Amino acid sequence: xxxxxxxxxxxxxxxxxxxxxxxxxxxxxxxxxxxxxxxxxxxxxxxxxxxxxxxxxxxxxxxxxxxxxxxxxxxxxxxxxxxxxxxxxxxxxxxxxxxxxxxxxxxxxxxxxxxxxxxxxxxxxxxxxxxxxxxxxxxxxxxxxxxxxxxxxxxxxxxxxxxxxxxxxxxxxxxxxxxxxxxxxxxxxxxxxxxxxxxxxxxx
Numbered sequence: 001x002x003x004x005x006x007x008x009x010x011x012x013x014x015x016x017x018x019x020x021x022x023x024x025x026x027x028x029x030x031x032x033x034x035x036x037x038x039x040x041x042x043x044x045x046x047x048x049x050x051x052x053x054x055x056x057x058x059x060x061x062x063x064x065x066x067x068x069x070x071x072x073x074x075x076x077x078x079x080x081x082x083x084x085x086x087x088x089x090x091x092x093x094x095x096x097x098x099x100x101x102x103x104x105x106x107x108x109x110x111x112x113x114x115x116x117x118x119x120x121x122x123x124x125x126x127x128x129x130x131x132x133x134x135x136x137x138x139x140x141x142x143x144x145x146x147x148x149x150x151x152x153x154x155x156x157x158x159x160x161x162x163x164x165x166x167x168x169x170x171x172x173x174x175x176x177x178x179x180x181x182x183x184x185x186x187x188x189x190x191x192x193x194x195x196x197x198x199x200x201x202x203x204x
Contacts, residue, residue, distance in 0.1 A: 005030040006064045011037045014070025019044045021097040060089035071149035079147040082129045
């Protein structure tokens with residue numbers, strides 16, 4: 001797999017951040033797959049090679065994927081793509097921008113994305129396919145489950161936890177030890193001072 005080609009799924013705003021991070025980390029990207037974009041156009045220099053039909057041409061043993069589809073409070077297409085293509089045998093690379101600070105004994109699962117300026121302190125654990133976005137701060141002993149989206153400038157204080165599939169909006173702060181459940185939503189800019197149950201929306 002080390003010599004396999006690397007393809008980015010999606011060509012929107014999040015894909016630009018992923019492409020930039022991969023290039024900064026020294027990766028060569030062989031193509032971008034997005035049915036909405038015209039074949040032959042380029043995104044940050046990476047050529048669009050086709051849509052979903054192109055995936056049928058790829059051998060999972062000879063190709064690696066990077067998930068360039070982001071998340072919003074209403075859309076989690078990124079997770080659907082991850083699950084779809086993982087089930088077909090494709091491996092998703094982890095994306096780590098060189099400017100990110102990764103502390104001692106941090107655990108990073110497959111396909112996670114650590115963007116520019118993010119800080120992960122010792123013993124933090126980041127789940128499969130989770131995005132830690134620009135300049136987010138994840139303090140010691142925090143646990144972020146699989147397929148979460150931690151938006152730019154979020155702060156997780158020591159030993160805070162975010163459950164699988166949850167979305168934490170830009171600039172939100174989780175105080176020490178606070179736990180956010182699975183598939184929950186935390187609004188942008190709020191201070192979370194109490195636990196949030198599975199599926200709940202915290203906005204105060």
